[in-house]
Amino acid sequence: MTLLKLDDLSAFLGGRRVVDQVSLAVGEGECVGLIGPNGAGKSSLLRAALGLVAAAGTVEIAGRDASSWSPRQRAQHVAYLPQDHEIAWPVSVERLVALGRAPHRGRFAGLGPRDRTAIEAAMRRMEVDQFRTQPATRLSGGEKARVLIARALAQEAPLLLADEPTGGLDPAHQITLMRLFRALASEGKAVVASLHDLGLAARWCTRLVLIDKGRIVADGPPDTVLNEEALRAVYGVTAFRGEAEGGMVLQPLDIIDTDRQ
Amino acid sequence: MSENARYRLVLAVLAALVAVLFAMSLTVGPAAIGFADSIAALFSNDRGAIALIMREIRLPRAILGLMIGATLGLSGAVLQGYLRNPLAEPGLLGISASASLGAVLAIYTGLSAAFPLGLPLAALAGAVLAVFIVQAMAGIRGGTLTIILAGVAVSSFAGAMTSLALNLSPNPFAALEIVFWMLGALTDRSMTHVWLSAPFMLVGWVMLASLGRPLDTLTLGADAAQSMGIGMRRVQFLAVFGTAACVGAATAVAGAIGFVGLVVPHILRPLVGSLPSRLLPASALGGAAVLLAADILVRLIAPSKDLKLGVLTAIVGAPFFLWLVWKTRRAML
Structure with missing residues (x-):
């Protein structure tokens, strides 16, 4: 079943x-990585899908x-998991997840x-149950991020839109989170996450949507979307692409100096 | 002790405190009447002097102290939760200042002398006008910052107009009356004032009390709250109009009483686990307790001097707030 369908969606x-006339459909079992350079419109696309910004077009x-x-x-x-980790009051972790x-x-x-x-399940999945009685505002940045992800998981919605969920997490927790997204997808849910880490996106997403200047420029499996040409044209970088332990590896190497070409 | 048990204990202690202070407020005054006599007179059928003092002077004063205190505590907690700003207070939306302006104009024009309810009604009209201006400025999608700025603008304008009224006041007695009224007091209020203000305050309380859960989710910001099913338009409407109804009515009968709505939520927040929905009832009870206590104190400290309630709350509240800021600053470092 299609969980999210955007038709000619523009955001202002x-x-x-x-966001410029984007059309996109996300079905059960997908873990979609929304990638693109700074200011490409990733966050605005997610917010428009939720009706949080002025938008034209239809969202199903x-x-x-x-x-x-x-x-x-x-x-x-x-x-929805917003990008900024705003916690206004020193509420305990348990109460915050309960929201x-x-x-x-x-x-x-x-x-x-x-x-x-x-x-309980959400707190265990994000490994924050040991802080349950502590005020969430006193945790470290990464711990706060995990508590907020647990909050979104506790909502138990079939579709999760996450804006930069891996920001501020250590490698182990980044991988735990991407594994969790895959697990949610295999349970028949769907995740759309905007990501800056192309390595994580390449290795863990079932599908990547590349956005540049508010438009979708590529949409498909990671190894086809993250080709040399797209990385050069959209990000302006060269990258090492390879395979290790049954998955794709991508490491950006250097910026392309357009003057010398 | 678990968070829930502590919350219930806090509410029970506050409720008991309010009950005790309410009874004390009924039995403290220039007419030295014993505790037992005064309570007995309140419930008796005779029409003697004691019964008259109790029913016509002390009872309305105690009821107004309770209701206005609860209004200030509740609206302070709601506005701090809604604006996610610990410095928010009931006066922030410009409602107190505009209600004061309405009252001042009533005194200035002689309306209050010609017609006994002229002053509170003019004050209410001022509050209504302010809330429509703030709401119109903020608009449907208006953020909290627009509301704060609109409130500051309305407050400044109302303050300027009040100064103008004082400036142009034809006789010094009117000017003095204006100044004294603005200091805020509960002296010489009658049951008519209670009947006039109670419906507005009750409506305001119901609107504000319904915001508990939405304010909890707002802890994570407006976007997150909306994604959790909170309609922000409705929240904004209830917060703004609820505050206007009860704070407008409170200011209309007692003048602007500062610091209660700012300080009480601050003191109680750590005791209820910082959750806005739990802070609302606690802060309402706390506000009632503080205002009743302050109104008893003005009668005890200077019985012959007519010390104004608003002056006392400001004198005690401001240094206390300074101490709170100092303490929070240290906690944040």
Whole structure:
């Protein structure tokens, strides 16, 4: 089933068109990496899909026009992890992760057994259960990031849109997170994550969408999207491409000096 | 002790404190009436002097102290949660300043002398006007920063107009009355004031109290909150109009009373685990307790001097706030 379908979606920031007529469909079982240089429109694309920025075009979530969903219904189908790790108050980690259950709870209902299971599972998956009683604001940057990911997981939505989820994580936790995204995909969910680390994107995503200047310039499996020509044209870099332990390896090497060519 | 048990204990202690202070507020005053006599008179059918003092002077004063304190505590907690800014307070939206301006104009034009409810009604009109200006400036997609800036602009303008009214005041007595009114007090209020302000405050409380859960999710920022199913337009509407209804009504009957709405949420936040939805009821009770205590103190410290309530809360609140800032700064380093 198609979990997210964008049709001719454009997004505007301060009147400037930052996403330009993008069409994209994401189905169950996909782990999509949204890649592109700074300012390409990755974050705006994710935010437009959620109706957080002024946009034109249509967004379908779980086969239904997103504008016909109430915010709460939409939240049961899509979870979103913003790029900035904003935590306004020193709330305990456990309570913060529990916020992810908001779309599933009655207005005055407490946390039910299903909510507790989801919260515990999310905290265990992100290895933050040992901090459960600590104020989330006192954690390190990477720990905070993991707590916020756990919050999004606790929402248990079939589709997860994550903006730079690997930022600030150490290599072990980056890999744990990408493995988790793959695991979610194999459970029949879908993940769309904007990524700057092309190595992670190449190795762990089932599909890559390359964006440049608000438009999709390539869409497909990692080894076809991340070809030499695309890396040169979009990122302006040369890269080492290879294979190791059954997966693709990509390491950007140097910038291409356009003056000397 | 678990977080839940501590939360319940905090609420129980605050509720008991409010009950005790309410009873004390009923029994403290220039007419030296014993505790038992005064409570008995309140519930008796006789129309003697004691019963009259209790029902017509002390009861409305205690009720207004309770309601206005709860209003300031609750709206302070809501605005801090909504704007995600620990410096937010009920006066921030320009509602207190505009309500004051309405009242000042009523005194200036003689409306308050001609018609007993002229002053509170003019103050309410000022509050309503302010909230529509702030809401119109912020618009539907307006961020919290626009609301703060619009509130600052409205406050400044209302302050300027109040100064103009003082400047042009034809007689010194009117000017003095204006100044005294602006200091904020609960003296000489009647049950009419209670009946006038209570409906607005109750409506405001209901609107603000419904924001507990949405404010929790706002801890993670507006985008995250929206993605968790929170309609930000609705939250903005309830926060702005709820504050306007109850703070406007409170200012209309008691003048602008500062620092309660700013300091009380600060003190109570660590005790309830910082969760906005838990801070709301605690802060409402805390605000009621602080205002009742302050109103008892003004009667005890200088019974003959008519010390104004707003002056006392500012004198005690400002240094206390300074200490809080000092403490938070050290915690952040």
